[in-house]
Amino acid sequence: AADPVLSLHRPSDGAEFAACPVADADVVDKAVSLARLAQKDSGWGTCRPRERTNALLRWADLIEQHALELAQLEAVPSTRLIGQLIAGDIAVTAEQIRFFAELADKEGGEVVPTAGHQFGMIVTDGVVAAITPWNFPLSMAGWKMAPALAAGNAVVLKPSEMTPFATLRMAELSVEAGIPAGLVNVVLGDGPVTGNALTGHPDIAKVSFTGSTGAGSAIMANVARTGIKPMTLELGGKSPQVVFADADLALAADCIARSILFNGGQACVAGSRVIAHAGIAADLADRLIKLMAQPRPGLGWEEETTY
16 A cells, blocks of 8 residues: 555645655654664764754754745745745744754753762753644744754654645754754654654653644643653634723724734634724724735735735
């Protein structure tokens, strides 16, 4: 039987344009094993922390230098606009990496009080599993990988199966920057197969996930099957915007429109509901109608598109 693949469709026009493989448990196990081996053999976790800092800084520079390429790779499968990617996500991703790079020689292990003839120390050492969502793929990847790498760990990252391309290129650039090959491993696939195998893998030291509340709950249960380990869950929300009678309606309408139009409404903090005082509700609605008519819908990879 052929290996399973997922068909990918462009949000801008619905066209099928690519396919994504689904890594099974064996592929995930290989990725985790290679990450562990790279972490051990490269000396990444035991080298001078400043060496990690320098490699991460070079990675951030390369991401900025390849901004147009990364933006093109991400604008096609996602809801991110190419102009916003270059000015926003890619610049933010580089700055995230620089921020955590500077912590490499400041966040250390902890010496534990013991008897005089003993020595105990808590150190950071392992493979971190990271799962990123489809709405902000690049910046979420930087947000998860940079602190793990700065602390001396390896990472196995599963990007969303809908938006894997820019993340893969970002991982290639990490090797070009001097981060040892294998420390950043990317596995492609869906949640039920690939994500389940990754978060439940016994050799994963920590799990970091951004996505839906339901998936986060399932990950908690799955992690517990193979032991207790730390996890970070950033889950979806439903964000009402409350407008009182004495509000500046021009400002309120502008904020409301921007909060739901941004990224096609695809953000966990998108203002997806409005609760308004009855006395100003009609005026607010009229203002919103005018603002919502202004965006220019179009293909995400065209500069003139604003939605």
